[in-house]
Amino acid sequence: MIKKLFNNRLFLNSSPSGSVASAALVITVAGLASRILGLFRDHFLASTFGAGDVLDAYDAAFRIPDLIYNFLILGALSAAFIPVFTNLISQDKDDEAWDLANGVINLAVFFIVIVSLVCFVFAPFLMKIITPGFPPEKIDLVVRFTRIMFLSPLFLGLGGIVGGILTSYKRFLVYSIAPIFYNIGIIFGVLVLVRFMGPIGIAWGVVLGAFLHLAVQLPAAKNLGFRYIPAVKKYFSNKDVRHVGKLMIPRTLGIAVTQANLFIITIFASTLNAGTLAIFSFAQNLQSVPLGIFGVSFAIAVFPTLSSLATKDKEEDFISAFSETFRQVLFFVIPLSIFMLILRAQIVRVTLGSGKFDWEDTTLTFECLGIFVMSLFAQSVIPLLTRTFYAMQNTKTPFYIAIASEVVNIGAVLLLIGKYNILGLTIAFSISNLFQMFFLLFALRMKFDYLDDKRIVSSISKIAIASFLAGVGVQIFKYIVAGLVDMDTFIGVFLQLTVSAGVGLSIFIAICQIMNLEEYMRFKKSFTARIFKAKKVITEDMGEVSGI
Numbered sequence: 001m002i003k004k005l006f007n008n009r010l011f012l013n014s015s016p017s018g019s020v021a022s023a024a025l026v027i028t029v030a031g032l033a034s035r036i037l038g039l040f041r042d043h044f045l046a047s048t049f050g051a052g053d054v055l056d057a058y059d060a061a062f063r064i065p066d067l068i069y070n071f072l073i074l075g076a077l078s079a080a081f082i083p084v085f086t087n088l089i090s091q092d093k094d095d096e097a098w099d100l101a102n103g104v105i106n107l108a109v110f111f112i113v114i115v116s117l118v119c120f121v122f123a124p125f126l127m128k129i130i131t132p133g134f135p136p137e138k139i140d141l142v143v144r145f146t147r148i149m150f151l152s153p154l155f156l157g158l159g160g161i162v163g164g165i166l167t168s169y170k171r172f173l174v175y176s177i178a179p180i181f182y183n184i185g186i187i188f189g190v191l192v193l194v195r196f197m198g199p200i201g202i203a204w205g206v207v208l209g210a211f212l213h214l215a216v217q218l219p220a221a222k223n224l225g226f227r228y229i230p231a232v233k234k235y236f237s238n239k240d241v242r243h244v245g246k247l248m249i250p251r252t253l254g255i256a257v258t259q260a261n262l263f264i265i266t267i268f269a270s271t272l273n274a275g276t277l278a279i280f281s282f283a284q285n286l287q288s289v290p291l292g293i294f295g296v297s298f299a300i301a302v303f304p305t306l307s308s309l310a311t312k313d314k315e316e317d318f319i320s321a322f323s324e325t326f327r328q329v330l331f332f333v334i335p336l337s338i339f340m341l342i343l344r345a346q347i348v349r350v351t352l353g354s355g356k357f358d359w360e361d362t363t364l365t366f367e368c369l370g371i372f373v374m375s376l377f378a379q380s381v382i383p384l385l386t387r388t389f390y391a392m393q394n395t396k397t398p399f400y401i402a403i404a405s406e407v408v409n410i411g412a413v414l415l416l417i418g419k420y421n422i423l424g425l426t427i428a429f430s431i432s433n434l435f436q437m438f439f440l441l442f443a444l445r446m447k448f449d450y451l452d453d454k455r456i457v458s459s460i461s462k463i464a465i466a467s468f469l470a471g472v473g474v475q476i477f478k479y480i481v482a483g484l485v486d487m488d489t490f491i492g493v494f495l496q497l498t499v500s501a502g503v504g505l506s507i508f509i510a511i512c513q514i515m516n517l518e519e520y521m522r523f524k525k526s527f528t529a530r531i532f533k534a535k536k537v538i539t540e541d542m543g544e545v546s547g548i
Contacts, residue, residue, distance in 0.1 A: 018178035030176030031297050035289040037183040039351050042285055044190045045202070047355025051275030051282070051365075053138050054199045056335040059281045060131050060266055061145030061203065063259075064119050069153040070255045072111050075159045077274045080247035081161065083307040083393060084240055086168045086169055090308055098239060101165055103241035108157050116150040123147055130263060133271035141199070148203035150211035156182075159214035162221045168304055176297075178213045184208025200345075237422065247395060257402040261409055261432070265425055276422050279361060282352060283368035283426070287340065287376055294332040295380030298325050299387050306391035315448070322388050323452035324522075326381060327459040331519035333380040334460075335467040335508050339501055340373045342474050346497040350490070368426045375430035378437035384441040397443050459519060466511040474504035 049055050078344040081104055086441065088097035119126065127134075127142045134142065159178060166175040188203010269277040302325045309318040341346060353359075386398045409432035416424030445451050477500045485492035512520035 007425055021126045023320075026480040030173065030180065031293040034176075034179040034183055035292055037180060038185065038285060039289070041183050041187050041190065042282055043351055043354070044187060046352040046361075048190060048194065048281065049199070050356030050358065051278040051361040053141070053274055055278035055281075056134070056270075056275060057138055057141040057145055058199075058202055059277045060127070060134075060142045060270070063130055063263060063266055064123070064126060064146055065116075065149040065153050066262075067259050068112060068115050068119070068150075069156050069160070070259055071252055072108055072153075073114070073157040080244040080390075080395075082164050082168055082303060083311075083391060084244050084247070085164065086307050087303050087311050088240065089168060090203055090311070098226060099238060100240040100244070101161065101226060103238045104244060105158065105161050105228065106230060108161060109154065109185060112154050112157050116153060120150050121146055130266055131270040132267060133269075144200055148200065149206055151207045155207070155210035155214045159210070159217055161213065162217045162226075162326045165221050165224065165226060166217060167300060169224055170304060171220055171224070172301065174217055175300075178216050181216050182209035185212050213296055238342075247393060249395075257399070257406045260388070261406055261429075264410060264413060265429070268413060268425060269422070272421055275361065279305035279364050280368060280422060280425060281325055283348075283365050286351065286365075286369050287372040287379075290333055290336045290340075291376060291380050294329055294336075296383050298329050299383035302384070303387045303391060306388060310393070311390045318391075319448060319450065319452055322384070323456055325384055327456060328519050329380050329520065330377060330385060330460055331463055331523070332516070333377050333465050335504070337373045337376045337469050338471040340376070340502055341370055341473055342471055342478065343497055343500060344373070346478075346493055349493045354490075364422060367423060371423060371426040371430055375433045378433045382433065382437050382440065385437065385444060388444060389440075392447075400441065401436055401439045401443065404439065405432045408432045408435045435521075455518075459517070462512075462515050462517050463519070466508050466515065466517070469511055470504040470508035472509040474500045477503045 045055060045058075049058075077243060081100075083101055085097055088094075088100060107489050123143045124139070127139050127146065130140060131142060163175045163178060167174070185208035186202070186205045188208060189202050193201030193204050195201070197449055265280065266277060269280055302321055305321055309321060344366040345362075346371060348362050352365060353362045389395065389398050409428050412428035412431050413425060418424070420427065445453075478496060481496040481499050485495050487493060487496065511519070
């Protein structure tokens with residue numbers, strides 16, 4: 001049945017997206033579905049276990065498996081594999097491109113298996129370093145979770161490389177659907193496996209989700225021409241594989257800085273009250289919904305285009321693609337940040353506030369969420385800014401800035417955690433992201449004499465005005481609805497959230513229409529064209545940059 005599903009024509013024959021806006025729309029819609037499932041996942045986790053020892057252990061258990069995946073796969077994909085693979089297919093060097101894909105896959109499997117086995121053996125020792133504040137029985141639970149989750153980097157790693165092939169060919173639909181299946185696996189673990197296996201069933205749900213993440217993408221890659229050839233030694237001397245290796249080193253070091261940030265958060269959180277790490281993760285997941293849907297989606301969508309334009313030395317088109325995407329991301333994220341800040345308590349109560357997740361957990365979570373969204377605009381453009389450098393095959397600049405931002409984060413944590421506890425961790429996280437965004441933007445501006453500055457400033461100013469006025473509407477209707485419904489019930493809180501947000505969205509759209517905001521008009525055109533199946537969303541020659 002699963003094989004039949006993944007060999008469906010929808011997955012095999014999805015056509016390449018014709019523009020950045022069109023591609024981003026596909027990724028955004030699929031990303032929205034995945035994020036909604038992610039909210040259901042967190043809801044089931046919170047209501048089943050509450051913010052306590054089990055979820056602390058669950059969140060801590062991700063650290064080393066995620067480190068393995070990010071080190072060995074994510075660096076190669078974002079900074080190296082996709083630009084090099086895209087360059088090969090754009091020159092009709094298909095055989096060399098498939099050799100590159102096989103080489104990266106074989107080497108990834110080899111290193112993931114070796115590293116995972118070593119970490120499996122030394123997991124008890126490693127967990128004592130990462131969670132020094134956990135009592136022994138809690139560390140034992142973390143070790144059990146972690147050892148099972150060591151299977152997930154293998155499946156996610158292969159899925160990531162296959163996804164890189166699909167994005168290079170602009171087959172964004174299948175790539176975007178994969179995270180949905182990852183969340184389905186975890187939800188299955190919470191609702192089904194936990195009943196038979198206890199808390200450890202969550203870990204097996206993560207492994208199932210990782211396997212589905214790979215399985216849904218593989219048929220589409222095979223349909224493009226990919227055939228797996230298991231020969232590790234052959235690819236050590238492959239010039240393209242070696243080029244990918246050279247390019248990914250600075251990116252991998254940059255990821256090490258990001259992972260160090262997560263490890264630092266875990267270490268400090270383990271010394272605070274039980275449930276601190278779970279609350280931090282829940283708040284971060286909530287603010288990551290718009291980050292993933294818009295910030296990451298647009299960055300992924302434009303990356304192949306930026307890579308191809310950089311290869312062809314089309315500086316003007318490169319700057320135009322960056323500017324358009326940068327402004328489009330902020331068009332979505334700025335108003336959403338204001339809405340989330342105003343409605344943070346309602347969001348947490350609706351998504352998490354049930355079962356064993358009590359009022360104290362709810363309060364701490366929405367306080368953290370409020371701090372997170374203050375830097376959401378910065379977090380949302382960082383993926384685009386870093387990929388802009390990667391498209392130019394410059395991986396060093398983002399790395400140096402990432403190191404500097406991590407130094408800022410550590411310093412802020414040390415200064416704030418004693419007085420503000422979990423809120424100190426959240427404040428430090430936001431400050432470091434603001435620092436990283438501003439210096440990435442500054443470095444990119446120094447690279448070019450012209451970065452479409454006037455249009456960027458003009459658009460952000462208009463978006464900010466529309467967002468502020470919409471936020472005023474949200475605040476007014478929040479109090480109006482509170483006087484009309486029972487706020488002690490789920491229905492009452494849900495109505496307050498949806499009605500207030502709906503009014504704010506309507507005001508924002510109306511103001512954008514009145515101001516004839518370019519980003520709104522572009523999105524409206526793209527959305528309308530997608531619904532009515534228009535052949536082109538933006539009139540431009542994408543054939544030259546698509547590599548197809």
